Amino acid sequence: MDTRLKPVLWLLLGLLLQPWHSALAHDPGISTVRVMPDAAGLSLLFSINASELERFVSLDSDRDAAVSLAEVEAAAAQLRELATSLVRLEPANGSRMPRAGPVALGAQQTIELGVRFDGAVVPVDTQLVFLRLDEFPPDHRLYVSLEQDGALLDARILSARTPQLTVPAQAISTLRLLQTYIAEGVQHIWNGFDHMLFLITLLLPAVLVRRGAGWMPAEGLKPATLELLKVVTAFTVAHSITLSLSVLNILSLPSRLVESLIALSVILAALNNLWPLGRGLRWPLALGFGLLHGFGFASVLSLLGLPAGGQLAALAGFNIGIELGQLALVALLFPPLYLARARVFFQPLVLRAGSVLVILVAGVWLWQRVLPGAA
Incomplete structure (x- = not known):
């Protein structure tokens, strides 16, 4: 293996393994x-x-x-x-x-x-x-x-x-209120291991293209970046919609159901990496499950509450914070993924083994959330 890529491999494995410590415990709370x-x-x-x-x-x-x-x-x-x-x-x-x-x-x-x-x-x-x-x-x-x-x-x-x-x-001031909720949005995405793992799972194949029954490395930075933008934009638009609808009491779902379905969404996204349903379906998958993750973000914001006279600033700040946290994760993950995409280890170790690990972690989460007494 090229010695220059060893740090890349360790970074990718570290990001995939990181959620294990929270699978058997509650995330940092509010x-x-x-x-x-x-x-x-x-x-x-x-x-x-x-x-x-x-x-x-x-x-x-x-x-x-x-x-x-x-x-x-x-x-x-x-x-x-x-x-x-x-x-x-x-x-x-x-x-x-x-x-x-x-x-x-x-x-x-x-x-x-x-x-x-x-x-x-x-x-x-x-x-x-x-x-x-x-x-x-x-x-x-x-x-x-x-x-x-x-x-x-x-x-x-x-x-x-x-x-x-x-x-x-x-x-x-409105600016100070905005800053406070931006900080909480960033904090939440980095402590929300299920949301983070879902995004990582969607990004793993973003540097690949589907050819027949297998994956091939993207031929250049432009197609890989376009695929990345489609996935991230779809996820962002979707969760922003349901976050706003839920916080404004227009539409809501039971929290246990939402948390269980979020864990299931992580499993399904990883399974799609192993057995893709079809070419070009990653961004629709991000869009569909992003709607669900928005309800998860809303559960945190509902605990904080929207302050009287500052509802729009608080909602906007929290949403901006989530996006900044996502962009930081993408900026950290995408370059090593792109550099490693054509290496012999990438598909068997990072894409396939990584997706299997994701399924195991999310399976524990799903088990804990459907049967909370087992946690």
């Missing part, structure tokens, strides 16, 4: 908190996925992979105690000690935890510090929206590395 200052103090409402709260409080007592209202009520005292340990105000004083608020079962298996700080809060000297973020899964994010009298003052994405937020004196 929690949200609404911060609502008023003349008498500060209220916070956390929304955290029940599966991630299991590391702090035992909720799923019957082990059926779903938390019920009765199970939440049984653990309410522990949840209230947990809620007061998640945040503090600085500078701190006796009047700013947190007290627990209501506990409720929210949508999509989330738990809502209320916290209240009594006493006047002065925006210019008050900082919220969110504690225990380092005890959540790596790369877990906390989306904070700060609202007052129906206006959005600020929106931030925090993590264990940046757990604090200073209460601002004026409302967030």
